[in-house]
Amino acid sequence: MVQLSHLETLFQRRFNRNADLVVRSPGRVELIGNHTDYNDGFVLPMAIDRECIILAARRPDRKIRIYSELFDETVEFELTPDLIPGQPAWANYPKGVAALLLRVGKTLAGLDIALDCDIPAGGGLSSSAAIEIGYGKTFLAASGETLDPVELALIGQQAEHTFAGAPCGIMDQFICALGKAGHALLLDCRTRQYELVPVPFQHASLLIADSRVKHDLGQSGYPLRRQQCFETVDILKSIYPNITHLRDVTMEMLDSQKSKLDAVHYARAHHVIAENHRVMKMAEGFRTNDLSLAGRMMNQSHASSRDDYEVSCEELDFLVETAQKCSGVYGARMSGGGFGGCIVALVENDHAENVKAALTDAYKKKYNQTLGIFFTGAAEGAEVIRS
Numbered sequence: 001m002v003q004l005s006h007l008e009t010l011f012q013r014r015f016n017r018n019a020d021l022v023v024r025s026p027g028r029v030e031l032i033g034n035h036t037d038y039n040d041g042f043v044l045p046m047a048i049d050r051e052c053i054i055l056a057a058r059r060p061d062r063k064i065r066i067y068s069e070l071f072d073e074t075v076e077f078e079l080t081p082d083l084i085p086g087q088p089a090w091a092n093y094p095k096g097v098a099a100l101l102l103r104v105g106k107t108l109a110g111l112d113i114a115l116d117c118d119i120p121a122g123g124g125l126s127s128s129a130a131i132e133i134g135y136g137k138t139f140l141a142a143s144g145e146t147l148d149p150v151e152l153a154l155i156g157q158q159a160e161h162t163f164a165g166a167p168c169g170i171m172d173q174f175i176c177a178l179g180k181a182g183h184a185l186l187l188d189c190r191t192r193q194y195e196l197v198p199v200p201f202q203h204a205s206l207l208i209a210d211s212r213v214k215h216d217l218g219q220s221g222y223p224l225r226r227q228q229c230f231e232t233v234d235i236l237k238s239i240y241p242n243i244t245h246l247r248d249v250t251m252e253m254l255d256s257q258k259s260k261l262d263a264v265h266y267a268r269a270h271h272v273i274a275e276n277h278r279v280m281k282m283a284e285g286f287r288t289n290d291l292s293l294a295g296r297m298m299n300q301s302h303a304s305s306r307d308d309y310e311v312s313c314e315e316l317d318f319l320v321e322t323a324q325k326c327s328g329v330y331g332a333r334m335s336g337g338g339f340g341g342c343i344v345a346l347v348e349n350d351h352a353e354n355v356k357a358a359l360t361d362a363y364k365k366k367y368n369q370t371l372g373i374f375f376t377g378a379a380e381g382a383e384v385i386r387s
Contacts, residue, residue, distance in 0.1 A: 001118060002051060002052075002053045002116045002117065002118050004022070004053060006116075007053055007055055007069065007114055007116045008055065010067065010069060010114055010116075011055045011057075011067075011112075011114040014067045014074065014112075014114060015057065015065070015067075015112040015114075017057055017112075018057065019055035019056055019057050019112075019114070020056070020057050020058070020386075020387070021055070021056040021057070021058075021138065021141060021142055021384070021386065021387050022053065022054070022055055022056075022384070022385050022386035022387075023053070023054040023056070023134050023137045023138045023141065023382065023383070023384050023385065024051050024052070024053050024054075024134070024382065024383060024385055025051060025052045025054070025130040025131070025133050025134030025137065025176055025381075025382035026047040026048055026049065026050070026051045026052075026130060026176060026179060026379045026380070026381065026382065027047070027048050027050040027051065027052075027119035027125040027126055027127060027130050027176075028045045028046060028047050028048060028125060028126045028129070028130075028171075028172060028175040028176060028179070029045065029046050029048050029125060029206070029208060029335050029342070029344050029376070030043065030044075030045050030124070030171065030335045030336055030344075031044045031045060031046055031184055031282065031298075031335075031344065032044050032275070032278055032279050032282045032297055032298060032301050032333070033045070033171065033275060033276075033279045034271075034275055034301055034304075034305045034309065034311070034333075034334070034335075034338070035169075035225060035226075035229075035271070035272065035275070035305075035309055035311065035337075035338075036169075036189070036247075036272055036275050036276055036279065037169025037170055037171040037187075037189045038167070038168075038169040038170075038189075038226055038229070039189075039229050039245050039246040039247055039272045040189055040190040040244070040245035040246070040247035040248075041189055041190075041245075041246070041247045041272060041275070041276045041279070042186065042187065042188055042189065042276050042279040042280060043169075043171040043185075043186075043187050043189060043279060044184050044185070044186050044187075044197070044279050044282055044283055045171050045172070045174075045175040045179075045184065045185055045187070046175065046179070046183070046184040046185070046199065046206075046378045047175055047176065047179030047180075047181075047185075047378060047379040047380065047381055048125065048208070048376040048377075048378075048379055049376050049377060049379045050118050050119045050120075050125060050374075050376070051117070051118065051119065051130065051379070052115060052116070052117040052119065052127070052130045052131055052134045053115070053116055053117070054113060054114070054115050054134050054135065054137075054138045055113065055114045055115075056111045056112065056113045056114075056138050056142055057111065057112045058109050058110070058111060058142055059109070059110035059111055059112060060110070061110045062078055062079040062080075062110050063076060063077070063078055063079070063110045064076065064077050064078075064079060064094065064098065064110060064111055064113065065111070065112045065113065066091065066094055066113040066114075066115065067113070067114045067115070068090060068114075068115050068116075069114065069115065069116040069117075070090075070115075070116065070117060070121070071088065071090055073088060073090075075088060075091040077091070077095055077098075079098060079102065079108050079110065080099075080102070081099055081102040081103045082099070083095045083096075083098065083099040085162075085163045085164075085165075089164070092159075092163040092164050093128065093131045093132055093135065093159060093160075093163065093164060094113075094131075094135045095163055096132075096158070096159030096160070096162060096163030096164065097132055097135045097136045097139065097155060097156065097159045098135070098139055099159075099163075100155045100158055100159055101136065101139055101140070101145075101147075101155060104151075104155070106139075106140065106143065106145045106147070107143055107145065108139050108142075108143045108145070109142050109143045111138070111139070111142055113138065115131070115134075117130070117131065120210050120342070120372060121214070122214035122340065122341065123210045123214070123336070123340075123341045123342050123372070124334075124335050124336020124337060124338070124340070124341025124342045125208070125210075125335075125336065125341070125342060126172040126175075126176065126336070128160060128164065128166070128168075128172070129156060129160070129168075129172035129173045129175075129176045130176050130382070132155075132156035132157075132159050132160060132173060132176075133152060133153065133156050133173060133176040133177050133381075133382045134176075134382055136152045136155060136156060136382075137152070137382050137383070137384060140152075141384045141387055149177040149178050149381075150174075150177070150178070150192060152173075152177050153170065153173035153174045153176070153177040153178070154170070154173070156173035156176070156177070157169075157170050157172075157173045160173075166222075167222070167223055167226055169189060170187075170189055170192070171187060171189065174187055174192075174194065175187075175381070176381060176382050177381055177382055178194065178381050179378070179379060179380060179381030179382075180196050180378075180380060180381065181377075181378060181379055181380045182198060182199060182377070182378050183196040183197060183198055183199060183378055184196075184197045184199050184283070184286065184378060185197070186279070186283045189247075190245070190247055195283075197283050197286050197287060198286065198287075199286055199378050200286060200289040200291065201377065201378070203348065203349050204291055204330065204346055204347060204348055204349060205346075205347050205348075205349055205352045205375045206344060206345075206346060206347075206375065206376055206377070207323075207344070207345045207346075207347050207352065207355060207356060207359075207373065207374075207375055208335070208342050208343070208344050208373070208374055208375075208376055209319055209323075209342060209343050209344075209345070209359050209363075209371055209372070209373045210341070210342045210371065210372030210373065211313075211315040211316055211319060211340055211341065211342065211343070211363075211369075211371070212369055212370075212371070212372060213313060213315050213316075213339075213340030213341065214340055214341075221310075221311065221338075221339060222311075222337050222338075222339075225268065225309060225311065228264065228265055228268045229245075229246055229268055229269065229272060231265060232246065232261060232265045232266075232268060232269045233245060233246060233249075235257075235260055235261060235265070236249060236253070236254075236257055236260075238260075239253075239257055239260075240253060246269055246272040246273060247272075247276065249269060249273055250273065251270075251273050251274070254266070254269050254270065254273060267307075267308040267309070267310075268308065268309060270304075270308050271304045271305065271308035271309040272309075274300075274304055274308075275301060275304060278297040278300055278301050278304075279297075281293060281297050282294045282297040282298070285297065291330045291346060292330060294330060294331065294346060295329070295330025295331025295346050296330075296331060297331065298330070298331030298332060298333040298344070298345075298346060299324060299331045299332065299333065301333045302320050302332065302333035302334055302343075305333070305334055305338065306334075309338075311334075311337065311338025311339060312334050312338055313338070313339055313340055315340070315363075315367065316334045316338075316340070316341070316343055318362075318363070318366060318367075319332075319343045319359060319363065319371075320332045320333060320334060320343050320345075322358065322359055322362045322363075323343065323345045323355065323359060326347075326351065326354070326355045326358050326359075327351050327354070328347055328348035328350060328351025328352070328354070328355060329345055329346070329347050329348075329351070329355060330345075330346040330347070330348070331345070331346050332344065332345035332346070352375065356373055356375075359371060359373060360373055
């Protein structure tokens with residue numbers, strides 16, 4: 001957990017004054033909905049209790065000064081709509097959010113800022129979206145400005161596209177901005193309509209295990225998978241001219257045109273279409289307190305992500321398979337963009353510690369690596385906790 005008192009001390013040492021604004025912004029876990037968001041599909045994320053904490057104090061000028069505890073580095077920039085990406089790379093997130101808020105007409109105040117975060121970077125728990133939404137909340141609150149959470153989520157996504165160079169979907173920013181304690185968020189990525197679905201965790205726990213295999217979505221196979229989905233749509237449009245995304249394609253439509261697709265493009269589309277169905281079934285499992293159904297959907301999702309979408313890796317497969325063999329595990333799957341990062345498992349409370357120990361021991365024995373592992377509840381979305 002981020003120690004607020006420690007960060008307050010750092011702030012005072014760096015800026016010779018106390019912060020007057022505190023914002024927290026959570027990470028998230030993708031319960032299910034792997035690579036469906038940029039296909040206009042459905043996702044079911046949940047905010048977690050790992051978080052970014054931002055401290056700020058207003059300045060009389062138009063300058064932003066930010067100290068990052070993670071990088072032990074300070075950056076400065078002027079508040080202007082024509083901000084551009086630069087170095088260090090971590091500063092492109094606040095630069096992008098500030099520039100985009102200015103471009104939509106928000107008047108922002110200069111700030112001194114200190115940031116700390118206990119969300120594993122590159123772990124598939126969306127530290128980037130937490131940072132974007134956290135900075136957005138900070139800039140707005142410090143300046144007496146407001147913005148609809150959906151609009152803030154879209155600004156966070158655009159900042160990641162244009163300033164960080166990562167072609168992410170909309171899921172991560174939405175759950176960071178709109179999450180509610182005790183709930184998952186069922187999101188239609190096309191219409192942006194959402195439903196807060198209560199998570200029935202009275203007798204179950206959500207376990208997250210970080211493989212410590214890191215990935216960078218801007219440099220990995222993520223952009224390629226996105227391109228392959230759009231190419232598949234272009235091919236299918238010759239028969240179904242009204243489709244715009246794989247969201248519009250049924251399994252029957254896909255199978256009827258299988259001869260027009262190579263094996264890779266067919267597999268990518270097969271995953272997305274089936275995953276959208278699994279998202280809705282897992283949400284149904286939560287609504288009806290049927291954790292066995294939810295767990296089956298998680299298991300099927302991982303197999304599809306591994307085999308059809310090919311975004312898993314040896315370490316994630318090992319963790320998922322180990323978890324699935326443990327007593328009391330409803331289901332387990334990789335979470336996030338893939339190519340490393342975390343798995344998530346839904347576990348009966350009576351077996352939770354045994355599962356945690358089994359995963360920790362097995363991973364250490366096979367890879368000589370200490371597993372990052374913790375339990376989480378469903379947390380609140382980004383919020384100002386002191387102003």
